[in-house]
Amino acid sequence: MNPTVLITGASRGIGFELARQYAARGWGVIATCRTPSGALGLQALAAANPNVIIEELDVTDFYEMERLAVRYEGVPIDVLINNAGILGGNDRQKFGTFDYKAFDEVMAVNVKGPIRMVELFIDNVAVSRQKKIMNISSSVGSVKMAFPGQNFYKASKSALNMSMKILSKELRGAKEPGRKEIIIGLIHPGVVRTDFAGPVPIPMIEPEESAAGVINVIETYYTGRRQSGDFMSYTGSKLPW
């Protein structure tokens, strides 16, 4: 049987491209997004690929997440990809005029959502063959590489990294069946031309290249060359914390 991937934020950008590339490999794809009716590219993908299922999911809506988890109880998910993320607006995260509502929004989507997804779907991953929980992080979450700006967003990716790193350690001692073998990944997808940051004058790669690199790195975690909890770039190089 072909493996299955569940992706959050698959309506556009990197998440959509991950869905497209996994579908092309014949994987079962559970492509989740906030508003399926508006995700026209995803709808076209699902229409052309019976192995793609679209599910409505807002990662800040715990009730919706719980309902989805109940519907998928017992279904193996080889790779869970926490991809959904927001920047929160550059102007709202400047010291002196911090907009703390933006802080809450960014943390809800980029940190709380992924953590809750893992709590709810961990046993779907545990009963799968590949057993991977992969998080789309960012190199800007690296404390060592810190530079000014986007305070909340960067803090959210550092928090995501720490939370998942802790989980990777905790799972090593897990008693529940299959959980001990789960591999946690943290992957920087590159600086990618999506709607995410808007038009900024810096070199960017296309979503196709980013997703191909991310999938490649996810596979290297599979061979065991990458340790659970490692922080990786889509290029395959290890990033500093």
Ligand SMILES: NC(=O)c1ccc[n+]([C@@H]2O[C@H](COP(=O)([O-])OP(=O)(O)OC[C@H]3O[C@@H](n4cnc5c(N)ncnc54)[C@H](OP(=O)(O)O)[C@@H]3O)[C@@H](O)[C@H]2O)c1
């Ligand atoms: N682009 C880059 O250069 C870059 C660099 C480093 C890391 N990243 C990370 O890569 C990931 C994907 O970013 P992207 O560049 O593809 O951005 P994007 O084009 O803006 O796409 C973001 C995706 O997240 C979804 N999303 C936002 N809030 C959500 C919520 N509450 N629940 C569920 N889905 C939600 C969006 O859905 P809607 O269509 O419903 O809004 C969309 O599908 C993010 O985690 C981001 O931090 C991106």
